[in-house]
Amino acid sequence: MKTALIIEDNPDNMVLITRLLEKAGYLTLQAMTGMDGFDMARQKKPDFVILDIQLPDMDGIEVLHKIRDSEIGNSIKVIAMTSYAMSGDREKLLAAGCDGYIEKPIDPALVISQIKSFLGGRE
Amino acid sequence: MLSSTKHAVSGFSLPPSGCDIRLPDPCGIMRNLSTKTKLICLVAFMSTVLVAIGGLGLSGMKSARARLETVYKDRLVCVIQLSTIGELLSDTRREMLLSVTHGRSSFSNPPIQNPVTDHEHRAASIEANLVEIDKTWREYTATYLTPEEKLLASSFVSSYTNLVEKGIKPGIALMKDNDFAGLEAHLRHIVVPLDSKCHEAIHALIRLQDTVARTELARNASDYRVRLTISIIGTALAVLVGIVISALTIRSVTGTTNRLRESERRFRTLFEQAAVGVAEIDPVSGRFLHVNKRYCDIVGFSLDEMLKTDFQSITHPDDLEADLSNMKLLRAGEINEFSMEKRYIRNDGGIVWVSLTVYPTWLWGESPSRHIAIVEDITERRKAEDALRSSEEKFFKAFHATPDAIVISRASDGLLLEVNEMFYQQTGYSRDEALGRTTVELNLWADLRDRERYVTMVREYGKIREMEASFRTKSGEIREGLVSSECVVLDNEPCFLTIIRDVTERKKTDAELQKYRLHLEDLVNERTEKLEAANEKLKELDRLKSMFIASMSHELRTPLNSIIGFTGMTLQGLSGELNDEQKDNLSRTYQAAKHLLSLITDVIDISKIEAGRIESYPEAIPLDEVIDEAIGTVRPQLREKGVGLVVEVPAGVQLNTDRKRLLQCLLNFLSNAVKYTESGTITVAARETDGQVTMSVSDTGIGIAEKDQPKVFEAFERFETHLRVKAGGAGLGLYLTKKIARDILRGEVMFQSKEGEGSTFTLRVPKDLQQKINFVETQDKTGGNG
Numbered sequence: 001m002k003t004a005l006i007i008e009d010n011p012d013n014m015v016l017i018t019r020l021l022e023k024a025g026y027l028t029l030q031a032m033t034g035m036d037g038f039d040m041a042r043q044k045k046p047d048f049v050i051l052d053i054q055l056p057d058m059d060g061i062e063v064l065h066k067i068r069d070s071e072i073g074n075s076i077k078v079i080a081m082t083s084y085a086m087s088g089d090r091e092k093l094l095a096a097g098c099d100g101y102i103e104k105p106i107d108p109a110l111v112i113s114q115i116k117s118f119l120g121g122r123e
Numbered sequence: 124m125l126s127s128t129k130h131a132v133s134g135f136s137l138p139p140s141g142c143d144i145r146l147p148d149p150c151g152i153m154r155n156l157s158t159k160t161k162l163i164c165l166v167a168f169m170s171t172v173l174v175a176i177g178g179l180g181l182s183g184m185k186s187a188r189a190r191l192e193t194v195y196k197d198r199l200v201c202v203i204q205l206s207t208i209g210e211l212l213s214d215t216r217r218e219m220l221l222s223v224t225h226g227r228s229s230f231s232n233p234p235i236q237n238p239v240t241d242h243e244h245r246a247a248s249i250e251a252n253l254v255e256i257d258k259t260w261r262e263y264t265a266t267y268l269t270p271e272e273k274l275l276a277s278s279f280v281s282s283y284t285n286l287v288e289k290g291i292k293p294g295i296a297l298m299k300d301n302d303f304a305g306l307e308a309h310l311r312h313i314v315v316p317l318d319s320k321c322h323e324a325i326h327a328l329i330r331l332q333d334t335v336a337r338t339e340l341a342r343n344a345s346d347y348r349v350r351l352t353i354s355i356i357g358t359a360l361a362v363l364v365g366i367v368i369s370a371l372t373i374r375s376v377t378g379t380t381n382r383l384r385e386s387e388r389r390f391r392t393l394f395e396q397a398a399v400g401v402a403e404i405d406p407v408s409g410r411f412l413h414v415n416k417r418y419c420d421i422v423g424f425s426l427d428e429m430l431k432t433d434f435q436s437i438t439h440p441d442d443l444e445a446d447l448s449n450m451k452l453l454r455a456g457e458i459n460e461f462s463m464e465k466r467y468i469r470n471d472g473g474i475v476w477v478s479l480t481v482y483p484t485w486l487w488g489e490s491p492s493r494h495i496a497i498v499e500d501i502t503e504r505r506k507a508e509d510a511l512r513s514s515e516e517k518f519f520k521a522f523h524a525t526p527d528a529i530v531i532s533r534a535s536d537g538l539l540l541e542v543n544e545m546f547y548q549q550t551g552y553s554r555d556e557a558l559g560r561t562t563v564e565l566n567l568w569a570d571l572r573d574r575e576r577y578v579t580m581v582r583e584y585g586k587i588r589e590m591e592a593s594f595r596t597k598s599g600e601i602r603e604g605l606v607s608s609e610c611v612v613l614d615n616e617p618c619f620l621t622i623i624r625d626v627t628e629r630k631k632t633d634a635e636l637q638k639y640r641l642h643l644e645d646l647v648n649e650r651t652e653k654l655e656a657a658n659e660k661l662k663e664l665d666r667l668k669s670m671f672i673a674s675m676s677h678e679l680r681t682p683l684n685s686i687i688g689f690t691g692m693t694l695q696g697l698s699g700e701l702n703d704e705q706k707d708n709l710s711r712t713y714q715a716a717k718h719l720l721s722l723i724t725d726v727i728d729i730s731k732i733e734a735g736r737i738e739s740y741p742e743a744i745p746l747d748e749v750i751d752e753a754i755g756t757v758r759p760q761l762r763e764k765g766v767g768l769v770v771e772v773p774a775g776v777q778l779n780t781d782r783k784r785l786l787q788c789l790l791n792f793l794s795n796a797v798k799y800t801e802s803g804t805i806t807v808a809a810r811e812t813d814g815q816v817t818m819s820v821s822d823t824g825i826g827i828a829e830k831d832q833p834k835v836f837e838a839f840e841r842f843e844t845h846l847r848v849k850a851g852g853a854g855l856g857l858y859l860t861k862k863i864a865r866d867i868l869r870g871e872v873m874f875q876s877k878e879g880e881g882s883t884f885t886l887r888v889p890k891d892l893q894q895k896i897n898f899v900e901t902q903d904k905t906g907g908n909g
Contacts, residue, residue, distance in 0.1 A: 012685035016692065023697045083680065090783075091742060105684040105720060108691035 002119075003027040005046035007037030007063065008081075009056050016106070017050055017081075024112045034058040038066050041076065048077035048119060053093070061096050068097045079118050081106070163368055170364035176357040183350040191343040197266050198336040202329055204263040209325040211252045211259075212286075216318050218245045218252075219294050219310055226303030246295045253287060269335055272328065279324035286321050290314035400498040402429075406454050406483065409433035412493065421477060421500045423469035434496070439466035439474060446479075453481060453494065464501065476505040527624045530562075534610070534617040537561040549604075549625050551597030569593035569601045577606060581619060585610045594623070602627040669734035676727040683723070686716045725855040728787075729838070732862045739781040739867045741892040746776035746809055746816060753789040754807060757797050766797065767804035776811050780892040784867045791860045792820035792884045800824035803881070814890050815870075821883040827876040835874060836861040860886075868892065 004026045008014045018028050029044055031037035034055040041049060049067070053060030064078055079100035080093045090101050100118030102111065222245050260280075268276060290313050297306040394401055400418030402411050414429040422429070422437055438446055442465035449461040460482035466474050477498040484495045522529060528546040532539050542557045550557075552565055568574040573592035580587045587608040594602050608621040690713040692698065694706065701709065731737040750772050761768055778785070796805045803823025810817055827835060838858040857872075864870045870888030 010681060010685075012682075013688070016685065016688040020692060020697070083677075083684070091740065105680075105687045108688060108695050108697070 001025065001027055002047040003029060003044070005029040005031065005037065005041055005044065005049045007031045007034065007049060007055065007060075008052040009033065009054070010052070013052070013104075016108075017111075020106075020108055020111055021050075021115075032056075034060070034063040038063055038070075041067055041072060042070060045072070046076060048079060048099075048115075050115075051078055051080050051098075053080055053082045053089070061093065064093075064096050064098060077119055079115060163371055166364055166368050166371075170361050170368065173357050173364060174361040176353060178357075179353070181354040181358075184347060184354050187343060187347040187350050191340065191347060194336065194339040194343060198332050198339070201263055201266060202332045204259050205325055205329045205332070207259050208256050208263075209322060209329075211256045212318060212321055212325070215249045215252045215291060216310075216314060218249050219291075219298070219306065219314060221245065222298050223303050223307045223310060226301060226306070242298045242301065246298050249291060249295060253291065256283075269331075272331055272335060275324065275328050275331055279321065279328060282317065282320040282324050286314070286317040290317045400477070400496075400500075402434075402496045402498075403484075404434060404481075404494045404496050406450070406494045409435050409450075418498060421475055421498060422467045423471055423473070423475075428470070437467050439468055442466050449481070450494075453483060459483075464505075467498075474502075475500060476502045525622075527622045528604075530557075530619075530621045530623070531611075531613065532562070532619050532621065534619055537563070539565075540613070540618060546623075549596070549602065549623065550594065556597075567594055569595045577608070581608055581610070587621075589624075592623075603630045666734045669730035672726055672730040676723045676730070679723050680720065683716055683720050687713065687720060690716065722855065725859050728859055729855065729862060732859075732866050737867060739784065739892060741779050742782055744778045744780065744782050744785070746778055746811075747772050747774055749778070749782065749785055750789065750807060750809060750818070753786055753793055756790055757793045760797050761805065764797065764801070766800050766802065769804055769806040771806065771808040773810065776809070776816065776890075778816060778888075778890055780888060780890075781867055784863050785888065788860045788863055788868070788872075788886050789818060789820070791856045792886070795856060795884070796820050796822035796824065796882075800881070811890065814894075815887055816890050817885060817887045819883055819885040821881065823881040826878040826880050826882055827874075828878045832874075832876060835876075836872065857884075864888065 004021050006014060006017050006021070006028055008017065008030075009032050014030060014032070018030065021028050029040055029046055031040050034057050037049070037051070037055075040046075051060050051063060055063070060080060060082075064080070067076070067078060068074065074097070077099040078097070079102060080098045081102045081104060082089055082093075083104045093101055100115070102114055222242055225241060260283075264276065290309070294306060294309055294314055297303075297309055394413070394415050397415060397417060400421045401415045402418050403413040404410065405412055410433045411429050414426060416426070419426055419429055424432070424437070435443060435447070442463075445463060446465055449458075449463060452458045453461060460480065462478065462480040464476065464478050466476055469475050478501050480497045481494050484493055522541075523544040525543065526545060528549045529541075529543040530539060530546060531541040538559055538561055539557050542552075542554055546557065547553050550565075550567060552567075557565060562568060563571075563574065570593050573590075577587065577590065577592065580590065587606055589605045589607055592604055592606050594604050596602060603626050605624040605626050606621060607624075608619050611618050611620045690709050693701070694709050694713055728737070750770070754768070754770065758768075793805070793807070800822040801824070805823075806819075806821040808819050808821070836857050838855060861872050864872045864886055868886075868888045869892060870886060873885045873887070874882055875885075876882035
């Protein structure tokens with residue numbers, strides 16, 4: 001049973017993602033800010049992180065950098081989730097050390113298989 | 124009668140004149156001759172005296188010259204004589220000395236000759252010398268001696284006598300005695316000292332000769348000069364007087380006899396051949412007494428005709444009165460002569476203008492005076508004058524009527540000689556004020572540099588054409604003028620004819636026009652600036668609008684994401700089973716939400732592109748991969764609709780462009796093709812040409828009506844088709860595709876379509892976005908067709 005840390009400031013999206021993951025059999029942790037998310041990632045050591053890029057306190061990419069620079073390093077996967085993506089976001093995120101990239105709005109029919117492919121693809 | 128006598132008397136007192144036509148009285152000639160004779164006698168006497176003086180001078184000069192020669196000769200002789208005496212004295216002494224020498228030698232040695240004979244011979248020689256000296260001295264003293272010379276001569280005589288008596292004579296005695304020792308002593312002690320004294324005296328005399336000669340010569344030479352001068356002057360005067368006498372004699376003889384005839388002849392010649400008409404007129408009747416040829420020619424009558432008529436008959440009636448009154452005055456002696464210009468009526472009826480001069484004359488002392496009339500034909504002159512007058516009149520009119528100011532000034536000092544009416548009107552200076560002054564004095568030049576320019580140009584080129592200059596009028600107003608000037612010669616004086624055109628009004632008008640023109644330009648510029656500012660503002664507003672839409676759209680998306688997410692999840696049955704109606708309801712909600720999302724997304728994109736806030740992120744992409752991804756999105760729908768798919772894409776083509784945007788364009792084409800195709804095939808083809816990649820999506824769908832084709836790529840255009848409601852969409856897809864293709868991918872979009880047969884949409888982009896930047900410039904193709 002894998003544990004996912006969801007860092008997302010929008011409660012609706014948080015609920016949606018949480019439910020989809022739980023329905024697919026994952027354990028979930030929730031954080032509403034970048035800082036909380038980072039702290040939780042260090043304490044709870046989840047298997048992967050679903051990271052919203054637009055956060056109230058800091059940019060998602062900054063959180064990603066913090067995680068990669070911390071003792072966690074590359075030990076956990078990070079899948080970025082952006083609202084309407086700008087051209088070039090994908091490249092920027094992958095270059096910053098993201099393992100996957102999902103565009104909002106998420107398609108409930110596809111999202112779990114997308115996540116699985118990112119997780120599996122790395123192993 | 125009385126006046127005639129008076130004239131005659133005054134005539135006699137005049138010196139004789141050869142060309143005088145008045146002939147003098149014989150009595151006058153007599154008196155004249157007697158005066159002349161006296162004069163001749165006086166002159167003859169004077170000349171005789173002068174000739175005598177000349178002769179005297181000449182002879183005196185001759186004698187003076189002779190005496191001069193004599194003095195010179197005499198003194199030369201004296202010198203010779205005195206020198207001879209000196210020589211003889213020396214000889215004597217030498218003889219005595221030789222005797223001593225010989226005597227002594229013969230005494231000590233055997234004598235070669237007979238000494239006695241020798242001595243005697245010497246003694247005789249000495250005596251002969253003495254005789255010679257005496258003779259010469261007498262000759263010398265016979266000449267003229269000056270007192271000083273006499274004194275010296277007596278001194279010589281005494282010393283000589285001493286020498287002879289005390290020296291020579293005892294010496295001769297001793298010689299005869301053969302007492303040589305005694306002789307030697309005698310010689311040394313007595314003869315030699317005495318002899319020396321004699322010599323000194325002689326030399327003094329010789330020296331004196333020189334002085335005497337000089338004095339004599341000088342005296343005689345001045346005498347000679349005086350006489351020579353007298354002689355020359357006398358001779359010259361004599362010759363002169365002689366000439367005068369002969370001249371006077373010749374004249375007095377020939378002049379008196381020939382004068383009358385000569386005078387008459389000259390008068391005739393003058394009268395007949397004069398270039399003017401001359402006539403002798405009877406002062407009372409006015410008849411012509413004598414008329415010369417020229418007179419006849421002028422009035423056109425023959426000589427005979429003239430002598431039968433009088434001047435009144437041929438005078439022009441208009442001039443007769445003046446002529447007659449003049450004649451009357453002349454007869455009365457109130458005037459001595461008169462001149463007038465009058466007209467004669469010629470024989471042929473024509474009119475001749477003459478200048479007439481009339482004066483009275485007395486021939487041979489006759490008492491009734493006659494009038495001499497001299498006429499000159501001045502018809503031509505009058506004509507010329509008339510012509511000139513009329514020309515002057517014309518010029519005068521033109522001069523004053525011209526609209527330009529005209530000034531005639533003298534070149535030498537710049538004084539104004541003439542100005543016209545316009546000059547007064549333009550400058551305010553009347554003719555009287557201007558004439559005789561210069562333009563500088565009038566203070567006419569507003570800028571004296573203009574005057575300098577004027578002077579320089581007129582000197583250099585002799586003329587000026589339309590030089591601009593400012594002038595000050597009398598009232599101080601400044602006016603602008605165009606100056607033209609020309610050098611002309613008037614009355615033999617170089618002058619400038621200067622024309623000044625007043626262009627003040629014209630300039631003012633020009634300036635105003637210029638002002639209006641500039642003002643208009645300013646106005647246009649101002650408006651343009653305002654418009655540009657407004658345009659800027661509009662652009663700014665447009666940008667703000669786009670930004671507003673972009674951010675609004677973003678805010679709209681977030682709730683929409685939740686709708687789509689939750690409905691999607693529920694539709695999947697993840698929250699429990701749904702019945703068919705529930706499923707249908709949720710499905711409609713889901714589709715509507717998706718549609719709304721795509722609309723919002725398109726609006727955001729368009730707004731961003733229009734606001735210029737969209738950037739491109741080129742990356743290396745394999746062409747087939749991008750196309751596969753696009754096809755993958757529509758594949759489920761194709762399968763559902765049963766529409767076939769053909770893909771003709773070459774492998775291995777690499778692009779460097781914005782992946783997301785390229786995908787967006789392809790998806791748009793594909794989704795349109797799927798939407799409007801009910802059956803048949805959709806073909807996706809791609810090829811690489813010349814650094815560009817062309818991708819096309821063809822379908823066998825409903826196609827686009829001809830009338831709708833020009834609006835295919837415009838915003839919010841959705842055409843009336845039976846598939847309209849079913850296909851959905853806001854009509855932004857192709858508009859956005861075109862914008863993306865042009866503004867981001869720097870490519871172009873095209874399409875071909877036939878209603879009922881299908882459409883082909885084509886996208887052409889540069890293979891390398893970063894290299895093919897100029898592609899935008901060929902965009903017209905799309906715009907025109909699309």
